[in-house]
Amino acid sequence: MNLSVARAGRQGAAHPGSHPFSWGALRRHPAGNVLIIFTLVQAGCVLCSLLYPQQFRYVSPLNVQSMLRALPQLGIISLGVGVLMIAGEYDLSVGATFTLSALVTANGFNAGFPLAVAVPLGLLAGAGVGMANGLITLGAKIPSFIATLGMMMLLRGVILFSSGTQTRPFHPGAFCESVLTGSLGLVQASSLWLVAVAVAAWLLMECHSLGNHLYAAGGNREAATAIGVNVFRVKLVAFVVAGVLSAFSGLISTVRVSSVSPIQGQGLELQAIAACVIGGISLAGGRGSMVGVFLGSALLYTIQDVLLLLRAPGFYLDSFIGCIILVAATLNRIVQKEA
Amino acid sequence: MPLVELKGICKSFGRVAALDGIDFEIRPNEVVGLLGDNGAGKSTLVKILSGVVFPDRGTILQAGTPVRLASHADAEKLGIETIYQDIALVNSLSVYRNMFLAREETNLLGFLKRRSMKRKTMDILRGSVRISGIDSPDRLVGGLSGGQRQAVAIARAVHFRKKILLLDEPTSALSVRETENVLNYILQLKQDGVSCVFVTHNLHHAHRVCDRFVVLARGRKVTDVTKGVTSVEELTATLVKE
Numbered sequence: 001m002n003l004s005v006a007r008a009g010r011q012g013a014a015h016p017g018s019h020p021f022s023w024g025a026l027r028r029h030p031a032g033n034v035l036i037i038f039t040l041v042q043a044g045c046v047l048c049s050l051l052y053p054q055q056f057r058y059v060s061p062l063n064v065q066s067m068l069r070a071l072p073q074l075g076i077i078s079l080g081v082g083v084l085m086i087a088g089e090y091d092l093s094v095g096a097t098f099t100l101s102a103l104v105t106a107n108g109f110n111a112g113f114p115l116a117v118a119v120p121l122g123l124l125a126g127a128g129v130g131m132a133n134g135l136i137t138l139g140a141k142i143p144s145f146i147a148t149l150g151m152m153m154l155l156r157g158v159i160l161f162s163s164g165t166q167t168r169p170f171h172p173g174a175f176c177e178s179v180l181t182g183s184l185g186l187v188q189a190s191s192l193w194l195v196a197v198a199v200a201a202w203l204l205m206e207c208h209s210l211g212n213h214l215y216a217a218g219g220n221r222e223a224a225t226a227i228g229v230n231v232f233r234v235k236l237v238a239f240v241v242a243g244v245l246s247a248f249s250g251l252i253s254t255v256r257v258s259s260v261s262p263i264q265g266q267g268l269e270l271q272a273i274a275a276c277v278i279g280g281i282s283l284a285g286g287r288g289s290m291v292g293v294f295l296g297s298a299l300l301y302t303i304q305d306v307l308l309l310l311r312a313p314g315f316y317l318d319s320f321i322g323c324i325i326l327v328a329a330t331l332n333r334i335v336q337k338e339a
Numbered sequence: 340m341p342l343v344e345l346k347g348i349c350k351s352f353g354r355v356a357a358l359d360g361i362d363f364e365i366r367p368n369e370v371v372g373l374l375g376d377n378g379a380g381k382s383t384l385v386k387i388l389s390g391v392v393f394p395d396r397g398t399i400l401q402a403g404t405p406v407r408l409a410s411h412a413d414a415e416k417l418g419i420e421t422i423y424q425d426i427a428l429v430n431s432l433s434v435y436r437n438m439f440l441a442r443e444e445t446n447l448l449g450f451l452k453r454r455s456m457k458r459k460t461m462d463i464l465r466g467s468v469r470i471s472g473i474d475s476p477d478r479l480v481g482g483l484s485g486g487q488r489q490a491v492a493i494a495r496a497v498h499f500r501k502k503i504l505l506l507d508e509p510t511s512a513l514s515v516r517e518t519e520n521v522l523n524y525i526l527q528l529k530q531d532g533v534s535c536v537f538v539t540h541n542l543h544h545a546h547r548v549c550d551r552f553v554v555l556a557r558g559r560k561v562t563d564v565t566k567g568v569t570s571v572e573e574l575t576a577t578l579v580k581e
Contacts, residue, residue, distance in 0.1 A: 207450050209443040212432070216440055219431040226427040228411060228441040286431040 003259045030280035031292030033331050041302055047210040064186055067305050072194035073253045077088055077268055078275040079201045080245030082293035085276050086205065087238040088218030088285030089132060089144035094272055096155035098265035101126045101247035102254035103163060106170040109323040115172055121245045129155065130243020134236040152269065159262045167261040170254055181256045190252050194294075202216065202290040214238055219286025275300050276278060278328040282336060299324075340402055341366045342503060343388070343417060348397035350383055357383040358394070359558040360382075365503055365534050370525060372549035373538045376578055379555040381538050385505050388536070389412035389421040418502035421490050422509060430481030434473060435460035437480050440450060463498050463539050464491070487518025493524060497533055504528070505533045510544055522548050546571045554578060 026032040049058035057063055077094050084091050105122030109115060121122035133151055182189040205211035217231045225231050236277040254260045279296025281288030300321065306315050358380045365371060375381050381504045382473040386392040390413045399408045401417055407412060414421075414523055421427075421503035428437045435453075438460045444452040457476040464473050473487060480488060496504055506525070510518040525535055539545050545552065552569065554562040554577055562569075562577055 190553050205448075207453070209445050209451055210441065210444055212436055212451065215432055215436070216429045219429040220427075223427040223429050224440070226411075226421070226423065227414065282431075286429065 003224040017271050028335060030287055031289045031295060033335065034279050034295045034299065036184045037297050041299060045302065045306060058309060061186060065188065067301060068188040068191045069256065070299060071301050073249055074268065074271055074275060074301060075194045075294060076197050076249040077246050078272040078293050078297045079197055079290060080242035081272040082276045082279065082281055082288060082290060083201060083205065083214065084238045084242040085281045086218050086285060087214045087235050088221065089137060089235055089238065090148060091239065091242045092127060092145065092148040092269045093133060093152035093155060093269035094242060094263040096152045097126050097243055097246040098268055099159055099251035099262060100129065100155055102250035102260045103159060103262065105251055106168060106254060106260040109170065111171055115176055119251065121183050122251055123244055126243040126247025127240050130240040134239030138232050138235060163262045165262055167259050169258060170260050171258055172255060177255055180252050190256065193252060198290060198294045205290055208239065215286055271300060274325050277325055280332055282332060287336065342402065342528060344400040346398045346400065348387060348394045350387065350394045351390065356558050360362040362558055363553060367534060368532060369530055369550045370529055370535045370537055370548050371551060372545035372552045373536055374542065374552055374574065374578065375555035380558045381555055385538055387506055388412060388419060388505055400403065418500065419505060420496040421507060422496060422506040423507055428488055428492055430478065433477045433479055434491060435476035437491065438463065442499060463494050484517065485513050486520055489513065489521050497528065502533060504507045504533060506535055507538050510539065510541065518544065542571050542574050
């Protein structure tokens with residue numbers, strides 16, 4: 001028996017296997033807008049730098065190097081936050097986890113434990129915080145925004161209580177330093193780690209069944225549960241991923257500056273969420289891509305860098321980022337409605 | 340021999356008896372209409388059949404043997420799937436990702452076999468019931484019409500060899516044309532060996548597709564008749580009287 005259902009079609013027919021490029025299709029992709037904006041910004045910066053090489057040293061090796069070195073701090077955390085946001089939850093404690101795990105590793109090493117113990121301990125601390133966030137949110141059924149806000153304040157208090165406000169030195173040795181933060185010409189080891197994490201995150205979300213479950217849990221929790229996805233377990237995994245990646249980022253950053261400060265990482269949590277929103281992650285969950293998150297953090301850093309090069313006063317940065325977040329969130333909404 | 344049989348099912352929520360001694364059976368290759376006004380106990384019965392709610396008293400039998408039906412997994416084992424009114428599909432995911440949600444084809448490490456799933460999705464959608472208008476497995480489900488989404492949800496259940504579909508008000512949010520298509524789909528399912536429980540308020544729709552009508556009122560079964568011996572007017576009268 002033949003059924004013919006009324007044609008819904010606004011979207012054109014695409015034969016399976018063919019990928020026609022159209023601006024419309026690019027704009028509809030969650031990362032489409034940020035890719036366009038990022039390309040334009042980079043092109044603009046490079047152009048200005050070539051036109052005014054003395055006033056605007058964007059293309060200089062020093063600048064490229066410092067950007068590549070600084071980007072992974074936000075980039076790695078944002079990828080973890082992005083995975084969690086796609087799953088429909090937030091984590092405001094990532095900045096505190098960043099600091100906590102760096103402290104655990106540094107203190108452990110300074111107390112005499114070998115790196116092979118101190119480093120995993122730090123990462124485990126991050127996983128533990130993520131697990132705790134997940135269990136509190138899902139078990140007590142409170143919004144993750146609130147649960148992780150509480151966790152953030154709790155952790156910051158614990159950190160200050162146990163470490164005071166003093167910065168401690170941390171010299172893990174040449175091997176660790178070169179693996180995590182070494183450089184070969186312009187190529188920075190930390191950037192390679194960022195790329196590795198980004199690729200892993202992309203593989204997880206786009207190509208793995210767990211990624212499909214994460215999108216479903218964030219996109220329509222009831223539907224996912226009805227069809228048999230274990231939403232509790234899946235979201236818990238996302239919380240742990242966010243925690244571990246914050247810890248990893250903290251580790252890299254702390255090795256880079258050879259010291260650990262109890263007040264480092266403050267404000268990172270909001271920058272990470274900003275990077276995700278700019279990158280096309282939907283605030284409601286279920287939509288977004290890891291490519292977008294990567295580009296979003298790169299864009300944020302580019303703007304920071306440009307403002308520094310222009311010697312603009314500090315507050316310009318926050319206002320600029322604020323504007324971009326508002327524009328990005330609105331654009332995302334429009335794209336969502338059209339899809 | 341009925342596929343699934345409920346005997347003497349009782350369920351109360353607090354002091355309210357939602358179901359009071361219900362006998363209900365689903366036979367092979369039939370569409371049985373579950374009718375009744377609001378509060379009659381239809382959704383409680385459907386929830387018991389899908390494992391979401393556990394009865395206080397009574398037995399559940401599958402092909403004559405008593406079984407446990409206390410979770411979604413138990414219902415899956417019995418081959419029961421519920422198609423909800425607000426359809427268990429994720430709007431932000433594509434058709435093929437919804438089709439294989441929680442049943443993805445993966446390799447040893449869990450990575451998706453995307454090409455295979457996309458091909459199978461198009462086969463399913465072009466299969467015995469052709470749903471035109473969905474020309475790519477990458478279409479987002481959110482962009483489909485209500486009838487298409489309903490059809491995808493049903494096609495998914497049928498592909499994964501569910502033997503019994505619980506259709507909870509499947510046509511109430513659909514246009515006239517889409518309703519026609521879904522009703523025809525249900526008739527086709529009967530020929531393919533899938534039984535359906537069709538829960539609805541709309542007695543005309545029920546009369547089109549159901550072989551048997553079970554009317555509930557205030558937690559009790561009032562009528563259990565086959566199509567041949569009753570009419571829409573009679574059913575309406577029974578419903579309104581209770």
